[in-house]
Amino acid sequence: MPFPSIHPMTAPNVKPPVVTVGRSKNNHIVIPTLSVSEQHAQVMRLGDEFWLEDNNSSNGTFVNEFRITRRRLQPDDQIRMGNQLITYRRLTKAFTRNPDDYTKEFAELEHIWNEYESLKEGLESRSLLDQGADLLMGVPVVGMALGRLMGAERMAQKRRTLAEIDAKMTTLYACPKCGTPFPLTRDSSFQMLLQRSVNQKQGRCLAGCGAIWTV
Numbered sequence: 125m126p127f128p129s130i131h132p133m134t135a136p137n138v139k140p141p142v143v144t145v146g147r148s149k150n151n152h153i154v155i156p157t158l159s160v161s162e163q164h165a166q167v168m169r170l171g172d173e174f175w176l177e178d179n180n181s182s183n184g185t186f187v188n189e190f191r192i193t194r195r196r197l198q199p200d201d202q203i204r205m206g207n208q209l210i211t212y213r214r215l216t217k218a219f220t221r222n223p224d225d226y227t228k229e230f231a232e233l234e235h236i237w238n239e240y241e242s243l244k245e246g247l248e249s250r251s252l253l254d255q256g257a258d259l260l261m262g263v264p265v266v267g268m269a270l271g272r273l274m275g276a277e278r279m280a281q282k283r284r285t286l287a288e289i290d291a292k293m294t295t296l297y298a299c300p301k302c303g304t305p306f307p308l309t310r311d312s313s314f315q316m317l318l319q320r321s322v323n324q325k326q327g328r329c330l331a332g333c334g335a336i337w338t339v
């Protein structure tokens with residue numbers, strides 16, 4: 125059966141939704157094993173049909189042990205990428221995900237929080253520089269005034285930088301669906317958010333927008 129010619133390159137108005145599969149973390153479905161190429165294959169939904177397309181992978185994509193470049197999938201197909209079997213269900217369920225499921229987006233918050241922590245730590249360790257200003261204060265009169273000024277300026281600068289980082293964080297460290305910011309206190313750190321969700325096996329946006337993430 126010929127592949128329907130609705131590739132975005134040839135028909136810019138028709139963009140079939142695509143789910144990518146590969147070893148690299150930027151895929152929708154990540155298979156972290158060496159026999160799978162970084163960008164191994166993709167699945168396209170065309171109406172009710174799912175089409176699997178190999179991406180010139182090193183070790184090939186196989187359907188029922190035939191190496192394929194493109195093929196329409198059937199639910200009982202045996203699908204293999206490199207030496208990794210992958211189920212039809214896994215390949216196609218991403219197309220039918222719960223629209224309130226923000227698990228993937230939520231996971232991004234971990235990087236954002238970690239970045240935030242290390243930025244703040246960086247600012248703290250720079251306070252060693254401020255101690256240089258204190259030393260100057262040992263010099264009578266002029267040194268003392270200068271030292272105080274420098275110390276005060278550095279403190280003010282640090283407060284401004286912290287405020288800028290916090291302001292940026294309220295847009296980044298927020299519910300991925302409704303944008304409600306999570307508070308920037310220690311007990312709203314990513315690890316704490318995660319811990320709170322573990323009991324229910326699922327987290328839920330506190331603002332009540334319906335967004336959920338599975339743990």
Ligand SMILES: [Zn+2]
Binds near residue numbers: 329331
């Ligand atoms: Zn929300």
